[in-house]
Amino acid sequence: MATIRVCSALTAVAKRSSHGVLRNYLQLRQSSSGALCTPGQWQLVSAVCLQRQPIITAEKTELEQQYADMMAQMELETSLLSDQELRAIEDKAIEAKRKQQEENETGEGEVEGARVTALDLEDAWEAEAKQFTPAARITEADEKNDQRSVERRLDKPLVLLVKQTLGDKSHWVFPQGPRQEGESMRQAAERVLQNLCGQQVGAQFLGNAPCGFHQYRFPPKASIGTGAKVFFYKAWYKEGDVIPDKENSTDYMWVTFDELSDHCSRPYLKSIGNFLVDL
Incomplete structure (x- = not known):
């Protein structure tokens, strides 16, 4: 009796459902047990x-590219100095102090010796970037339409x-x-x-x-x-x-x-x- 009540309930739900997949799936469950079909x-x-x-990632549409350019410009105009830019300013101050000491030839105080400057880092990054070759967006399969x-x-x-x-x-x-x-x-x-x-x-x-x-x-x-x-x-x-x-x-x-x-x-x-x- 319980099985009959469950099958009847499923049938009622399937008849009321406007979703074709649900209705057919319920019929599938019943047909597999030999109840309907x-x-x-x-x-x-x-x-x-x-x-x-x-x-x-997909290529940007013209509208998406315009929006990305606008957001990049807004970010540039409202952004603060990055750590790399602050480091470059510090390097310039140290270099100016070094030149002043050389002109005075006092030898008083010590200026920081060998130092990796922001410019050195940028040169190293640029050399590393030149060695990297990004993967092509158009593959050999695309060219051959394979x-x-x-x-x-x-x-x-x-x-x-x-x-x-x-x-x-x-x-x-x-x-x-x-x-x-x-x-x-x-x-x-x-x-x-x-x-x-x-x-x-x-x-x-x-x-x-x-x-x-x-x-x-x-x-x-x-x-x-x-x-x-x-x-x-x-x-x-x-x-x-x-x-x-x-x-x-x-x-x-x-x-x-x-x-x-x-x-x-x-x-x-x-x-x-x-x-x-x-x-």
């Missing part, structure tokens, strides 16, 4: 949105797309695969990522609940059910090269959010656009 009607699928975070390289577009977040055969056509999608008996949807997502992209890819999954939902219908001739309910799980890319499984994923690429529209269908873009945020 007819077996074979809809296939439960886990997909992984594997995202590589930006490595370097979309298989995770080293491209270092100032933008990238997501991994794989080319999978869904039905009778190939589509660019996030790595996805059907849930197997006895595993949770999160476990299915972890397994799918390793099977399709190789054991070398390190990823940090963000939570046990899906971040998005998508569904599509199978061709009429398909014998595996009506369609697929895809639950997306977000993960941060940590390390490793993608080694695709040639049988299930024939190709892969790392793309920016703006480039997704060049490869994915409109319904798919609408579903994943609900949880992709370019900060």
Whole structure:
């Protein structure tokens, strides 16, 4: 009786909820226990949105650059002398005292001997700076437009797309695969990522609940059910090269959010656009 009351409560919440992900997630929990969905009607699928975070800061826009210049000018006009500037003033006073003693030739008193001056420090810093070569913002992968390289577009977040055969056509999608008996949807997502992209890819999954939902219908001739309910799980890319499984994923690429529209269908873009945020 307790189980029936819990399932009824979940169903009521799902019907009242306007949030599609919550409603479908509650249906997923019930279907996994055999309470709602007819077996074979809809296939439960886990997909992984594997995202590589930006490595370097993004270029400033024209407005941001104007604001930064204004703030730098205001800081310069209202700032106090730094320790280096105070040290330079002190060096000038010591040098003036030394010259005065040399002119008087009295030899009275002692002026500080060998001293590392502010000018000496600036010369040393300048020499050290000349030996440093900053990393280029445009990488070799950018120059070659190598979309298989995770080293491209270092100032933008990238997501991994794989080319999978869904039905009778190939589509660019996030790595996805059907849930197997006895595993949770999160476990299915972890397994799918390793099977399709190789054991070398390190990823940090963000939570046990899906971040998005998508569904599509199978061709009429398909014998595996009506369609697929895809639950997306977000993960941060940590390390490793993608080694695709040639049988299930024939190709892969790392793309920016703006480039997704060049490869994915409109319904798919609408579903994943609900949880992709370019900060």
